Amino acid sequence: MLIFYLRNLSGGGVQKVHINIANGLERSGYDVIFLCKEKGVLENEVGPAIVKGPILKLFKLIPFFNKPANTTVVVGNGADAVLAAIVRFLYLFRFNLIYVQHVDLKLAGDTFASVFVKRAVFSCLQYLVSRVVFVSNGLKESIFSQIKLPRNDFRVIYNPVLKSVDYAERQSRSRGGEVRIINVGRLCFQKNQKYLLNVAEWLVNEGVEFKLTFVGEGEDQNMLTTLVKEKSLAGQVEFLGWRDNIADLLKQADIFCLVSLWEGLPTVLIEALQYCPRVLALECPHGIREICSHDDKTVLPTSTDVSSYGRRLLELVDIAPVSMPGRNLERFTERRCVREYELLVGELK
Numbered sequence: 001m002l003i004f005y006l007r008n009l010s011g012g013g014v015q016k017v018h019i020n021i022a023n024g025l026e027r028s029g030y031d032v033i034f035l036c037k038e039k040g041v042l043e044n045e046v047g048p049a050i051v052k053g054p055i056l057k058l059f060k061l062i063p064f065f066n067k068p069a070n071t072t073v074v075v076g077n078g079a080d081a082v083l084a085a086i087v088r089f090l091y092l093f094r095f096n097l098i099y100v101q102h103v104d105l106k107l108a109g110d111t112f113a114s115v116f117v118k119r120a121v122f123s124c125l126q127y128l129v130s131r132v133v134f135v136s137n138g139l140k141e142s143i144f145s146q147i148k149l150p151r152n153d154f155r156v157i158y159n160p161v162l163k164s165v166d167y168a169e170r171q172s173r174s175r176g177g178e179v180r181i182i183n184v185g186r187l188c189f190q191k192n193q194k195y196l197l198n199v200a201e202w203l204v205n206e207g208v209e210f211k212l213t214f215v216g217e218g219e220d221q222n223m224l225t226t227l228v229k230e231k232s233l234a235g236q237v238e239f240l241g242w243r244d245n246i247a248d249l250l251k252q253a254d255i256f257c258l259v260s261l262w263e264g265l266p267t268v269l270i271e272a273l274q275y276c277p278r279v280l281a282l283e284c285p286h287g288i289r290e291i292c293s294h295d296d297k298t299v300l301p302t303s304t305d306v307s308s309y310g311r312r313l314l315e316l317v318d319i320a321p322v323s324m325p326g327r328n329l330e331r332f333t334e335r336r337c338v339r340e341y342e343l344l345v346g347e348l349k
Contacts, residue, residue: 002032003073005055009040013267014076014102017159023047024338055083062095071095072345085128096130096348102264104142104285119147130348133157135265138286160337161270167324179210179317182253184268187218195259201231202310212237250275254317263287270332277321280313295322
């Protein structure tokens with residue numbers, strides 16, 4: 001039996017990734033249960049049976065006398081992994097525990113104390129879980145550089161974002177008309193949408209006709225709306241809120257922009273490479289370079305100023321997009337990634 005735990009099914013990238021893994025493993029014949037504390041908009045996308053409850057409900061779901069090979073628990077959050085590890089310890093390690101590390105231990109805005117605690121927790125966790133999975137090579141290398149890891153059985157498995165790769169080429173209008181720019185993600189400090197509003201202000205000053213669309217919800221919504229008014233961008237910027245038709249919205253855009261302060265492996269960037277003609281991202285920890293290895297022009301240094309970002313955006317819109325086969329998206333398909341998890345679970349039997 002496989003048990004996947006998520007705190008909620010609210011629609012974030014991590015939630016979608018774990019749902020894709022669970023669904024794929026169930027289709028492969030595994031007995032899968034989805035345990036979550038709160039349900040949400042993604043509830044209908046979950047194939048396995050959903051059990052509502054906190055991580056401590058593992059006490060009821062896992063019979064104490066199970067053999068280790070019979071049950072594997074998968075968690076993707078540090079705090080949840082700690083609780084799951086405690087349950088595993090109390091069960092005398094009689095079930096397997098896979099911890100998926102999605103973000104770095106040191107993030108923008110973190111205090112010294114918070115980084116110290118996260119590093120200490122991760123150092124302890126590696127002894128209490130069966131396997132640790134990193135979602136990108138860059139993330140793994142960064143954590144290896146921060147703390148000493150005596151184990152050598154860590155695994156890098158990319159997130160299963162795409163059902164399959166659609167090789168149909170994406171067409172977009174040239175800059176003779178309005179440039180359609182899109183950003184998809186939670187409206188929050190991490191996603192750094194404020195930077196894009198500064199880019200929008202620069203584009204206005206350059207006389208460029210454009211529409212900047214934000215898709216998502218979050219705690220920065222009011223702040224961003226106020227900035228739009230202050231910068232007189234109401235005619236150029238729109239907020240669509242949460243949507244379930246991301247692929248259609250990406251197909252309608254000319255270019256997708258990502259300006260996050262940090263990521264693990266940004267799923268929306270992979271979706272954009274599948275559905276949008278062009279992407280432009282600021283480099284950040286981690287995964288950006290790995291995903292966009294096909295084209296150096298699509299990634300700019302973290303220190304890039306607003307005007308340089310705007311000029312590169314216009315440059316990309318004026319040239320033909322990279323062909324779909326050249327984007328190397330097979331790495332992020334459900335078939336490829338679920339197969340990696342099957343091999344990993346098989347190792348634990």
